[in-house]
Amino acid sequence: MKKIITALLVFTLIFSLTLTAFAEDEGKLTVPGSYTVLLQADTATIEIGARTQAKTVAKAQEENNAIMDALIKKLTEMGYTSDDIRTTQFYIGFEQDYSYSSLSQQNENDNFVVTNMIAVTVRDLSKLSQVIDAAAAAGANNAYNLTFSSSKTKEAYYEALKLAVEDAAEKAKVLAQAGGRELGEILTMEASDGFRDYGFENRMVFAEDSAKATPILPGNLSLTANVSITFELK
Numbered sequence: 001m002k003k004i005i006t007a008l009l010v011f012t013l014i015f016s017l018t019l020t021a022f023a024e025d026e027g028k029l030t031v032p033g034s035y036t037v038l039l040q041a042d043t044a045t046i047e048i049g050a051r052t053q054a055k056t057v058a059k060a061q062e063e064n065n066a067i068m069d070a071l072i073k074k075l076t077e078m079g080y081t082s083d084d085i086r087t088t089q090f091y092i093g094f095e096q097d098y099s100y101s102s103l104s105q106q107n108e109n110d111n112f113v114v115t116n117m118i119a120v121t122v123r124d125l126s127k128l129s130q131v132i133d134a135a136a137a138a139g140a141n142n143a144y145n146l147t148f149s150s151s152k153t154k155e156a157y158y159e160a161l162k163l164a165v166e167d168a169a170e171k172a173k174v175l176a177q178a179g180g181r182e183l184g185e186i187l188t189m190e191a192s193d194g195f196r197d198y199g200f201e202n203r204m205v206f207a208e209d210s211a212k213a214t215p216i217l218p219g220n221l222s223l224t225a226n227v228s229i230t231f232e233l234k
Contacts, residue, residue, distance in 0.1 A: 033168025184232030
């Protein structure tokens with residue numbers, strides 16, 4: 001009997017707490033808001049470099065250094081400085097060729113590999129094709145992670161944030177009126193953002209001969225601001 005009474009008391013306590021919480025929730029309304037803006041890309045970053053292979057590390061590195069020196073020299077002549085260029089990858093490894101059945105044939109085709117990649121920031125997109133073509137002329141044979149961004153991201157996000165708040169307020173007003181209530185003060189407000197730059201993530205291998213400039217179309221960037229606002233309900 002005592003167990004039954006104890007269980008009933010616990011149930012009554014939980015039920016009363018639930019009702020209290022529900023009553024408190026009836027006086028609030030939480031609504032999400034979002035807004036997406038598009039802005040023109042004005043900056044690009046691309047990783048360019050060389051991958052060389054030879055029977056010895058010294059030879060592979062010598063060939064790689066020659067290409068990278070020529071590449072950096074061309075970029076410097078085009079006006080790019082250490083603020084625009086940084087090393088992103090340097091790798092020395094050994095590659096074995098398993099396509100042959102005999103060990104002697106494998107050894108003949110095994111090579112040491114040296115990879116050196118730099119990231120170049122291009123702030124004038126009209127010169128992006130020139131950078132890619134100059135890299136190819138210097139002997140670079142790898143390029144990837146071409147991404148675009150905008151120098152006006154901060155301003156655009158603030159504008160999207162304001163409009164996201166307006167979006168949430170409009171939704172809350174409609175919901176409150178539909179329920180026969182009125183909106184009161186804002187109780188809480190949270191914001192999150194989602195910015196996505198974009199690019200050609202797949203590796204591009206330069207063609208040996210190129211009669212025309214490399215065609216690149218930057219396009220627009222998408223930036224979204226999201227908010228969650230809790231209003232008082234009257």
